[in-house]
Amino acid sequence: MRRGPSAFNIAAIVLGMGFLYLPIALLVIYSFNESRLVTVWGGFSTRWYVSLFQNEQLLAAAWVTLRVAFVSATLATILGTLAALGLVRAGRFRGRTLFSSMTYAPLVMPEVILGLSLLLLFVAVGVARGFWTVMIAHTTLTLCYATVVVQARLVSFDEALEEAARDLGAPPWKAFALVTLPNIAPAVAAAWMLAFTLSLDDLVIASFTSGPGATTLPIRIYSAVRLGVSPEINAISTLLIGLVATGVIAVYLLSMRRRTAAP
Amino acid sequence: MSVTGAPRPHRPWKGLGRPRGQPSSEARAAYAPFLWLAVFFLVPFLLVAKLSLSDVVLAIPPYAPRLDWSRGLGGVIAFVRALDFEAYARMGQDGLYLAAYLSSLKFAAVATVILLLVGYPLAYGMTRCRPSVRQALLMAVILPFWTSFLIRVYAWIAILKPAGLLNMALAQIGLPPVDILNTDTAVYIGLVYAYLPFMVLPLYAVLERQEAGLLEAAADLGCTPFQSFWRVTFPLSLPGVAAGALLCFIPMVGEFVIPDLLGGSGTLMLGKTIWTEFFSNRDWPAASAVAIVLLATLVIPILLFQRQQTKMMEQR
Amino acid sequence: MNAKPRLNIGAVRSSFAPWADPSAKPLVRFDQVTKRFGGETAVDAVSLDIYEGEFFALLxxxxxxxxxxxxxxxxxxxxxLGRITLGGEDLAGRPPHLRPVNMMFQSYALFPHLTVAQNIAFGLRQQKKPKDEIAARVDEMLALVRLEGLAHRKPDQLSGGQKQRVALARAIAPKPRMLLLDEPLGALDRKLREETQFELMALQQRLGMTFLIVTHDQEEAMITADRIAVMRAGQLAQIGRPAEVYEAPNSRYVADFIGDVNLFEARVTEDDGDIIRLVSPEAPEGLEAIEDDEIAIGSTAWLAVRPEKMRVHLDPPPPGPNRLEGTVADIGYLGDWTTYLVELPGGRTIRAARANASRVVDRPVDWDDKVWLTFAPDSAVVLTR
Structure with a gap:
């Protein structure tokens, strides 16, 4: 038996969680503040949410961001799944070291460098920067995260399952579709979600690779934040946090229920 | 061939039996992402390296030389001749770059140590809870990781600014106000706050896997709870410590958003320097040179991290 | 314990011996098959025939x-290198899904996202069989492995033994020409394993299907198989009926791998047709064995004697060959058998086993007793390699 948590353990948890959540909680609370002054509580109000939906610039940026995130997450998940398959299943092949290095490096490489290097590429080939360049940049970044997530699942996936399918008469592509894919589907979905939120969140890479007409929400928020705290930013932040938190918790609860459904 | 439990067959044949030069279908699956990364990661990176050896000219894009393919080999030679280390030389001469470089390393190193001090007790406390509570706490640690980095940093501005929530709270209990925003302290708070999940998760992973029997054995052999922690739990958690430290240290060195929003004009960090050189000074070669130096600094930690990742993948 | 011979089982089908019939065509033929992984040779020029209806073990x-x-x-x-043919047809270049053999995997490899019934139907679906035919065959298979009530369970809701039976049913359902079993019982506990061994055998007889089992458990191979191929480092060491490989091993490796054995290194001194006489420092009174093959006088050979063929005497038997003298160093009581470890004067320990045929023994053999061991010349096998 494990010993229960000691007073010290509980203190560490409470302080740690408080540290993690207090700023977010304050931000959410003050998004419902009637007063424009962030530190003065002027009563409950949803006026900043209303004004948010009248701010066309912000809405346009949100729309760009969602589109970029959707397309890049989808592309990154497909490419990442293929990359994970290659890394886990193919054994040794020529260029494997280079390939695995390239899939790990963007995970830890400072975003500034990634953004700068992609900008230089786009300038060198003379592409106008906009939606597609941000999309490509985000796909490059998030494809690596997607690879890692799917790879972690594939490593623990018994390859004998796919062999069994082939042995029972399924050609390789069908064995993959009928057996491997359904079993790694939760990881693929998680990879997509991770890619989506990373793209939604990214400021640095988008700043380097976006052009006029493709201003993303983080870029808008950033330029607003530089001017100071505003309740409108609080409101949009709360919406974003709510959106992501709902998604993450829903996925978590779903996966829990599936686990308990099979005793 | 193992006989106990659900055996996972050992596959010595993996990837070995294939005739040479005939890639498996799985290797072929990797072609598309491989190509993607080559075009959008490797090539751009080489461009940065090249640009760091170029001169600034007043045009867009503001650099020279440009490789003129129409002149054939002569063009290539002229191109290579024109490359120089001017941007690097300027970096060496300008004390500001060196200061930014050292200060980046200092920020990242100090923040990593603080993260360990904050994250370890939290991760350890979590593993001591009942499994259901543990799951919820784990979720609670992961959740901020999914929410916007920018927003989480922004939340601190409202707290730390001179007329912010912190000073308001201090005034309530009769303490003098503190001026934290736009100082190094704010940068440390921001770094620790933003990277805490990255530190807690690997620590939790190794601590949670530890068998309870180990502690019982240690107690049975006469260790006090503290001794068994220090002699058994902690040494066994070192891989998690290393993973967490690398996972935080590497991106923190190049961090831009936190020093930019929370730090002051005197806060020097390389990520910020690159951004400024690029967007404000439009000195692309300088920005590239700083990027190359930053990356060179991080090569060893990145390689360490990669090796550890591969090892962990293989262990699973 | 491992040495328990179960010859009666092997003898049940003594009339079944297609391999002895030169006109019989094998179902599967391995012809000089070689496989290397990197620098290592995993399979080294193996030639092997397996016949229709046979239960064949690779051990x-x-x-x-x-x-x-x-x-x-x-x-x-x-x-x-080499060729593998099935029913006379070369299998080279044919992918797994087009081969009429099915495999039962060591890990069972049950599809975790499919129910028991869907798992069993998987192969039939690939054959594009009509729906009602699939349903009927699935029911038939469930009845065969006695899992009727569990059709809609998922694999992770099954016990180890149930999983094993689903895996078996799934592999049999498409009616393969041959069933391959890769360590099929490795994950089961001992009691269940023994039961299942007999079940497998009965099932194979009933279906008349050809089974090829891969196992490292000699008892499993002995119980189930018509013939056993003993392998060593990629090569075939011996092929034969279970009783043959046990009673007439062709090498020290096979003698030692299957069951327990006492080996005496000796020099051949005399060969008078049937009886071979040998000398060994471990047997001062000489050794004798019956051996048809000729062995050169003066060459080195090994005499192999199974523990259960060693007789233990408390009173000295008449002097003569195949008589060893020693003291009891250890006694292992196993219920049905008792194993004695007898230390010879030279320090060598010999293993002797005796069935506990009656509950009460007049004069039990005890630790440190001085005993004599004897064995009959036809109980010993002379090995030259």
Missing amino acids: GPSGCGKSTLMRMLAGFETPD
């Missing part, structure tokens, strides 16, 4: 190449 320690041999038949590995 050997882990890493001896037995699994690789099976995987080449299933199509998961390609031989570097």
Whole structure:
């Protein structure tokens, strides 16, 4: 038996969680503040949410961001799944070291460098920067995260399952579709979600690779934040946090229920 | 061939039996992402390296030389001749770059140590809870990781600014106000706050896997709870410590958003320097040179991290 | 314990011996098959015939190449050299899904996202069988492995023994020409394993299907198989009926791998047709064995004697060959058998086993007793390698 948590353990948890959540909680609370002054509580109000939906610039940026995130997450998940398959299943092949290095490096490489290097590429080939360049940049970044997530699942996936399918008469592509894919589907979905939120969140890479007409929400928020705290930013932040938190918790609860459904 | 439990067959044949030069279908699956990364990661990176050896000219894009393919080999030679280390030389001469470089390393190193001090007790406390509570706490640690980095940093501005929530709270209990925003302290708070999940998760992973029997054995052999922690739990958690430290240290060195929003004009960090050189000074070669130096600094930690990742993948 | 001979089982089908019939065509033929992984030779020029209706076992320690041999038949590995034919047809270049053999995997490899019934139907679906035919065959298979009530369970809701039976049903359902079993009982506990061994055998008889089993468990191979191929480092060490490989091993490796054995290194002094006489420092009174093959006088040979063929005497038997003298160093009481470890004057320990045929023994053999061991010349096997 494990010993229960000691007073010290509980203190560490409470302080740690408080540290993690207090700023977010304050931000959410003050998004419902009637007063424009962030530190003065002027009563409950949803006026900043209303004004948010009248701010066309912000809405346009949100729309760009969602589109970029959707397309890049989808592309990154497909490419990442293929990359994970290659890394886990193919054994040794020529260029494997280079390939695995390239899939790990963007995970830890400072975003500034990634953004700068992609900008230089786009300038060198003379592409106008906009939606597609941000999309490509985000796909490059998030494809690596997607690879890692799917790879972690594939490593623990018994390859004998796919062999069994082939042995029972399924050609390789069908064995993959009928057996491997359904079993790694939760990881693929998680990879997509991770890619989506990373793209939604990214400021640095988008700043380097976006052009006029493709201003993303983080870029808008950033330029607003530089001017100071505003309740409108609080409101949009709360919406974003709510959106992501709902998604993450829903996925978590779903996966829990599936686990308990099979005793 | 193992006989106990659900055996996972050992596959010595993996990837070995294939005739040479005939890639498996799985290797072929990797072609598309491989190509993607080559075009959008490797090539751009080489461009940065090249640009760091170029001169600034007043045009867009503001650099020279440009490789003129129409002149054939002569063009290539002229191109290579024109490359120089001017941007690097300027970096060496300008004390500001060196200061930014050292200060980046200092920020990242100090923040990593603080993260360990904050994250370890939290991760350890979590593993001591009942499994259901543990799951919820784990979720609670992961959740901020999914929410916007920018927003989480922004939340601190409202707290730390001179007329912010912190000073308001201090005034309530009769303490003098503190001026934290736009100082190094704010940068440390921001770094620790933003990277805490990255530190807690690997620590939790190794601590949670530890068998309870180990502690019982240690107690049975006469260790006090503290001794068994220090002699058994902690040494066994070192891989998690290393993973967490690398996972935080590497991106923190190049961090831009936190020093930019929370730090002051005197806060020097390389990520910020690159951004400024690029967007404000439009000195692309300088920005590239700083990027190359930053990356060179991080090569060893990145390689360490990669090796550890591969090892962990293989262990699973 | 392992040495318990179960010859009666092997003898049940003594009339079944297609391999002895020169006109019989094998179902599967491995012809000089070689497979290398990197620099290592996993399978080294193996030639082997397996006949229709046979229960054939590939037996050997882990890493001896037995699994690789099976995987080449299933199509998961390609031989570097040699040919594999099934029903006279060369299998080269044919992918696994087009081979009429099915495999039962060591890990069972049950599809975790499919129910028991869907797992069993998987192969039939690939054959594009009509729906009602699939349903009927699934029911038939569920009845065969006695899992009727569990059709809609998922694999992780099954016990180890149930999983094993689903895996078996799934592999049999498409009516393969041959069933391949890769360590099929390795994950089961001892009691269940023994039961299942007999079940497998009965099932194979009933279906009349050809079974190829890969195992490292000699008892499993002895109980189930018509013939056993003992493998060593990628090569075939011996092929034969269970009783043959046990009673007439062709090498020290086979004698030692299957059951327990006492080996005496000796020099051949005399060969008078049937009886071979040998001298060994461990047996001062000489050794004798019955051996048809001729062995050169003066050459070195090994005399192999199974523990259960050693008789233990408390009173000295008349002097003569095959008589050893020693003291009891250890006694292992196993219920049905008792094993004695007898130390010879030279320090060598000999193993002797005795069935506990009656509950009460007049004069039990005790630790440190002085005993004599004897064995009959026809109980010993002379090995030259």
